[in-house]
Amino acid sequence: MSLFTHKQNFRKEVKACLSSLPLGERQARSRAAAEHLLKLPAFRDAACILGYMAMGAECDPAFALAAAKEMGKRIVYPKCLPERQLGLYLPRSKDALVPGAYGIFEPEPSLCEEIAPEEIDLLILPGLAFGRDMTRLGRGAGYYDRLLQRVSAWKVGFAFDVQLFDTVPVEEWDEKADAVVTNRGIIVNSVYSHL
Numbered sequence: 001m002s003l004f005t006h007k008q009n010f011r012k013e014v015k016a017c018l019s020s021l022p023l024g025e026r027q028a029r030s031r032a033a034a035e036h037l038l039k040l041p042a043f044r045d046a047a048c049i050l051g052y053m054a055m056g057a058e059c060d061p062a063f064a065l066a067a068a069k070e071m072g073k074r075i076v077y078p079k080c081l082p083e084r085q086l087g088l089y090l091p092r093s094k095d096a097l098v099p100g101a102y103g104i105f106e107p108e109p110s111l112c113e114e115i116a117p118e119e120i121d122l123l124i125l126p127g128l129a130f131g132r133d134m135t136r137l138g139r140g141a142g143y144y145d146r147l148l149q150r151v152s153a154w155k156v157g158f159a160f161d162v163q164l165f166d167t168v169p170v171e172e173w174d175e176k177a178d179a180v181v182t183n184r185g186i187i188v189n190s191v192y193s194h195l
Helices: 003-019 023-039 041-045 062-070 143-148
Strands: 048-050 074-081 085-091 097-099 105-107 112-114 122-125 129-131 154-158 179-182 185-188
Touching: 003 129, 023 041, 023 062, 023 154, 023 179, 023 185, 041 154, 062 074, 074 105, 074 143, 085 105, 085 143, 122 143
Parallel strands: 048 074, 048 122, 122 154, 154 179
Antiparallel strands: 074 085, 085 112, 097 105, 179 185
């Protein structure tokens, strides 16, 4: 089986598992994951955080992002741009997030401040699946893969426990996360074993 086919099959299985989780269960697990994320030193120390608006059955970081905003942190959101790039924007008003590509709420640039990738201190990373070895399997479009090559921020995978595996199928150039947070706790990349 080719790596491409293996990844597609893996994605299909994880999507089926996620869709089988009732909404109430997803909300409770998202809240639990957010509470763990708030305990991560890199989250507490970050002044500027890249979040995301949950899509479909994704683990939703909204609770953690609301708490971060109350702490005075800048919360930035991604916008899908041509050539599978992500623009980064800080909303200036409550109506700055509007339905965009793939049905995801995205920043309306005219109502936001554009943020350079180097301004991000911590990136909350969505994904379909994560490995305990910090590998990540996305949806296949490559938007985050391109962004991860341009940021030096802490990269934190954010997912439900059912999305966590020993490892996931990846390409050799795929970036690893620095930590993975689920509703069951935090796993930190072994290079940061002092944390």
